Amino acid sequence: MEFSQESIFTEARSHKQFDGQCLTAEELQSIYDLAKFAPTANNSCPLRIVFTNTPDSMERLASCALDFNQEKTRSAGTAAILAYDLDFYTQFPKLAPHMKQPPSHASWSDGQLERYALANSNLQVGFFIAxxxxxxxxxxxxxxxxxxxxxxxxxxxxxxxxxxxxLLGKGDPSRLHPRAARLTFDEACRIT
Ligand SMILES: Cc1cc2nc3c(=O)[nH]c(=O)nc-3n(C[C@H](O)[C@H](O)[C@H](O)COP(=O)(O)O)c2cc1C
Known part of the structure; x- marks a missing residue:
């Protein structure tokens, strides 16, 4: 596998228009099989994914998009719908066998489960994109x-x-706006 800082970070963009090609099931599995190594609290792995990979499922997804995202969604042949499972802790016997069972999460409110699952699935979303x-x-x-x-x-x-x-596939770089600024090290970071 060949990749570089450029392909994952400095040259990679958030694409808005795609060429409509579908990924294969093997390619979708390859993405998951890398993304699954994301670190999460207690190895909770709350991310769940539904891939839409047919014209029919892409159209059903586009019809769920807000107006400004519908055309973008219709341009792609494949998308990943990234979700999180509020019952993530039921997988702890497999994912975190060192923890006492049932884990304390079993008595959490849905609000607590939601915050934890969202935060940890967001880490997995970042790894999924990378x-x-x-x-x-x-x-x-x-x-x-x-x-x-x-x-x-x-x-x-x-x-x-x-x-x-x-959305996944081959993006059209001619449809991108110029890259927006990022915060500098001095704006975003402190060394103490
Ligand atoms: C969680 C998340 C939600 C986003 N939502 C939208 C969206 O609804 N529509 C859209 O066109 N772009 C959306 N974006 C794309 C961002 O605007 C884009 O990642 C950001 O401006 C940086 O662009 P760049 O990666 O090309 O530098 C989203 C990005 C993320 C990570």
Whole structure:
């Protein structure tokens, strides 16, 4: 596998228009098999993914997008709907066998579970994007969807919650705005 700082960070962009090509099931598995190594608290791994990879499922996803994201979604042949499972801790016997069972999470409120699962799935989302880029795919991360519509249309588990969508494939660099600024080291960091 060949990748570089440029392909994952400095030259990689958040793409808005794609060429409509689908990824193969093997390519989707390869992305997951890298992304799954993201660190999470207690190795909780709350991320769940539904891939949309047919014209029909992409159209159903586009119809859940807010207006400004519909055309972008329709341009892609493949997307990952990234979710988090509020019942993530039920996997602890496998994922964190050193913990006492049942874990304290079992008595948490849904609000506590939600904060923990969202924070940790966000780490996994970042790794998912880096993994896809490392394998040569452009990404279009987007949060602008009707969450309830996505959950009703695509999730068969009522405890999964929508996080974001990542369009996957070959992006069209001619449709990008110039890269926006980032905070400098001095603006964002302190050394003490
Ligand atoms: C969680 C998340 C949600 C986003 N939501 C949207 C969105 O709804 N629509 C959109 O066009 N871009 C969306 N973006 C893309 C961001 O605007 C983009 O990542 C940011 O401006 C940096 O762009 P760059 O990676 O090309 O430098 C989202 C990105 C992330 C990570």
């Amino acid at each position: 993994a896809a880029r490392a394998l040569g795919f452009d990404c279009g991360p987007m949060g602008g969807f009707d969450s309830q519509a996505v959950e009703t249309t695509f999730f068969d588990n009522p405890r999964w919650r929508f996080n974001c969508v990542v």
